[in-house]
Amino acid sequence: MESTKANKKSSFQLQQPLPSSSPRPSPLKKIILVASIAAGVQFGWALQLSLLTPYVQLLGIPHKWASLIWLCGPISGMLVQPIVGYHSDRCTSRFGRRRPFIAAGAALVATAVVLIGFAADLGHLFGDSMANDIKPRAIVVFVIGFWILDVANNMLQGPCRALLADLSGNNQKKTRTANTLFAFFMAVGNVLGFAAGSYPHLHNIFPFTTTKACDVYCANLKSCFFFSILLLLTLTSIALSYVHEKPWSPEPGSAGNQGDEIEDEEELAEATPVPLFGEVFAALKDLKRPMWVLLLVTCLNWIAWFPFLLFDTDWMGREVYGGDSQGNNLVLRLYNRGVRAGALGLMLNSVVLGFTSLGVELLARGVGGVKRLWGIINFLHAFCLAMTVLVTKLAKSNRRFATMDGVTVPLPPGAGVKAGALSLFAALGIPLAVTYSIPFALASIFSSSSGAGQGLSLGVLNLGIVMPQILVSLGSGPFDAIFGGGNLPAFGLGAFAAAASGIFALTMLPSPPPDISAAKAATAGFH
Numbered sequence: 001m002e003s004t005k006a007n008k009k010s011s012f013q014l015q016q017p018l019p020s021s022s023p024r025p026s027p028l029k030k031i032i033l034v035a036s037i038a039a040g041v042q043f044g045w046a047l048q049l050s051l052l053t054p055y056v057q058l059l060g061i062p063h064k065w066a067s068l069i070w071l072c073g074p075i076s077g078m079l080v081q082p083i084v085g086y087h088s089d090r091c092t093s094r095f096g097r098r099r100p101f102i103a104a105g106a107a108l109v110a111t112a113v114v115l116i117g118f119a120a121d122l123g124h125l126f127g128d129s130m131a132n133d134i135k136p137r138a139i140v141v142f143v144i145g146f147w148i149l150d151v152a153n154n155m156l157q158g159p160c161r162a163l164l165a166d167l168s169g170n171n172q173k174k175t176r177t178a179n180t181l182f183a184f185f186m187a188v189g190n191v192l193g194f195a196a197g198s199y200p201h202l203h204n205i206f207p208f209t210t211t212k213a214c215d216v217y218c219a220n221l222k223s224c225f226f227f228s229i230l231l232l233l234t235l236t237s238i239a240l241s242y243v244h245e246k247p248w249s250p251e252p253g254s255a256g257n258q259g260d261e262i263e264d265e266e267e268l269a270e271a272t273p274v275p276l277f278g279e280v281f282a283a284l285k286d287l288k289r290p291m292w293v294l295l296l297v298t299c300l301n302w303i304a305w306f307p308f309l310l311f312d313t314d315w316m317g318r319e320v321y322g323g324d325s326q327g328n329n330l331v332l333r334l335y336n337r338g339v340r341a342g343a344l345g346l347m348l349n350s351v352v353l354g355f356t357s358l359g360v361e362l363l364a365r366g367v368g369g370v371k372r373l374w375g376i377i378n379f380l381h382a383f384c385l386a387m388t389v390l391v392t393k394l395a396k397s398n399r400r401f402a403t404m405d406g407v408t409v410p411l412p413p414g415a416g417v418k419a420g421a422l423s424l425f426a427a428l429g430i431p432l433a434v435t436y437s438i439p440f441a442l443a444s445i446f447s448s449s450s451g452a453g454q455g456l457s458l459g460v461l462n463l464g465i466v467m468p469q470i471l472v473s474l475g476s477g478p479f480d481a482i483f484g485g486g487n488l489p490a491f492g493l494g495a496f497a498a499a500a501s502g503i504f505a506l507t508m509l510p511s512p513p514p515d516i517s518a519a520k521a522a523t524a525g526f527h
Contacts, residue, residue: 026167026243033239034167035181037102037160039189040232041153044109046193046346047224051313051339052116052146055221058325059120059142060134071474072147074466080154088159096245098163105156106236110229112152115145117209117222124213133326138213167243183436187354192231194347196224198340217336290446290510291461297374297505298439298464304381304498305435306472307490308388308428313342315487319392320421322399322410330409337412345425352429353436360437371511374438378502381431384424385495389488391420431498439464442512 084101091097115122123138124130164178196202203209203219206226210219287295308315316338317323323335356363364370400411412418443461472490 026169030243031164031167031178032181033235033242034160034163035178036185036235037106037156037232037239038182038185039192040106040228040235041109041156041160042186042189043193043196043231044113044149044225044228045153046190046350047197047221047228048149051197051221051224051343055218056139056142058215058217059123059138060132060136061139071470072150074469076147076150076154077462077466077469080151084155084158088162092247094247096247098159098166099240099243099245101159102156102163102236103240105152105159106232108148108152109156109232112145112149113225113229115141116149117225118214119145120213120218121211124211128213130213163243163245166245183357184354187350187357190350190353191347193224193228194343194350196227197343198347200336200340202227217339288446291443293504293508293510294439294442294446295461295464297501297509298461299468300497300501300504301378301381301435301439302465302468303472304378304385304494304501305432306469307487307494308385310472311487311490312346312425313339315388315392315491316342316345316421319486319488320395320413320417322395322413328407328409330404330407334410334412341418341422342425345422348422348426349429349432352426353433356430356433357437360434364438369511370438370441371505371509374434374509375502375506377431377434378498378505381428382495382498382502384428384431385491385498387420387424388491391417391424392488394420442509446510446512 088097088101091100093100095103119138119142120128120135122141123135126137126141128135128137161182164182168178200216200220202223203216206219206223209222210216214222314325317325317335318338321334321338321341322331323333323338324331325335326332327335360370360373364373367373367376395413395417398414398417400414401408402411403409413421439461
């Protein structure tokens with residue numbers, strides 16, 4: 001027995017990669033087809049961000065509890081992604097390891113979208129009264145559909161990224177190209193989704209979507225989801241029909257690193273990963289200081305992001321435009337106009353995000369490294385969130401009113417207020433691009449320097465994202481209610497968290513080696 005065998009690996013180093021089912025790089029066309037699925041996924045995700053929070057309030061869920069609906073995202077992220085990833089690595093289906101999960105995920109997304117879009121109709125069919133503001137049966141249908149949607153999205157995205165890695169083989173250039181294409185199609189899906197959400201007449205294409213239980217806003221949401229289903233199923237069908245996997249079966253030595261044969265049962269036990277969540281919890285015990293600091297900065301960063309990502313369009317409809325999702329028809333119409341304006345702002349945000357993502361490496365060089373760039377950009381993030389208070393105050397102080405049918409209602413804000421609000425949406429695309437790249441790059445760099453597994457280190461980093469989302473989902477509604485309702489209290493807390501994240505990034509986060517940090521940042525990504 002060799003002496004090195006006595007040195008037990010830490011839990012953070014237990015996981016060894018399974019052999020790729022496609023060791024040789026595949027043609028670029030196959031990589032493009034698989035990466036294009038991201039456009040269909042992100043189209044639906046953009047619709048969630050821009051339209052669903054106002055929609056749940058139309059169903060009667062109070063604003064302070066609407067954030068609880070978003071709990072399914074982080075919970076499914078913690079549970080579904082590890083389970084699907086674990087089993088897709090070991091799937092022995094004749095259709096391949098990844099393709100069955102991708103196909104099942106796409107089918108579940110389509111099912112969930114139908115449930116969400118027809119929640120009001122199904123609720124009315126099951127007995128909801130149109131005279132009541134709260135529609136409990138519709139809410140139940142919506143929540144079931146929404147949770148299925150988030151589970152399906154997590155079930156779909158992980159195997160897609162894994163299949164891209166399989167198709168790239170051991171070619172680092174192909175791997176970088178695959179990541180770039182995936183990010184590009186994510187941006188395309190974002191732009192298409194936010195553009196669809198900001199256009200108020202899509203329901204005219206599907207006249208049957210307007211019903212007694214579903215008004216024009218609801219019908220427009222249905223129509224957007226129909227396009228989402230069509231795009232996702234088309235892209236998925238084309239990709240899975242053209243790209244084939246060889247069936248995988250476990251072989252002796254498959255659990256080892258680079259196919260090295262395992263000589264005895266003791267070695268096999270050492271090389272076999274601890275099942276599922278045991279890996280992650282064991283890894284936390286062995287984290288080095290750089291990873292702990294990275295988790296802290298990431299956690300604060302996402303505490304800052306989630307209030308705005310969850311309630312940005314509601315902020316436009318409620319605070320900027322002066323509408324109300326529970327008001328009379330005139331006020332409700334004004335609220336819907338604000339929501340559509342917010343969807344336009346998110347589209348601008350996605351365009352800026354896409355261009356900035358291409359320039360992250362250049363920006364990092366200009367300011368002296370990715371650590372410094374992340375810190376500086378977090379202060380820009382804090383400034384933009386703080387400016388939502390100024391835009392809201394200007395909108396209220398300059399609010400104009402008109403009397404229609406004996407009812408005094410607010411008018412849309414002036415051009416200056418609209419421009420200011422949309423400018424904030426666009427400017428926030430810059431820090432969002434950095435958030436989608438640098439933390440994941442640093443996790444890869446720190447894990448490489450410590451000898452830990454890449455997949456496991458990124459899984460641990462995901463805890464710094466999902467835990468803040470749970471915190472915001474549980475606390476932002478009641479927190480806003482303490483200060484009189486609205487979205488500004490949560491935005492103010494987000495500004496404070498972003499500033500704290502910037503301070504810790506600049507003062508506590510270790511600097512990565514400059515020769516690899518930029519290259520890693522260019523290939524990292526997140527959904």
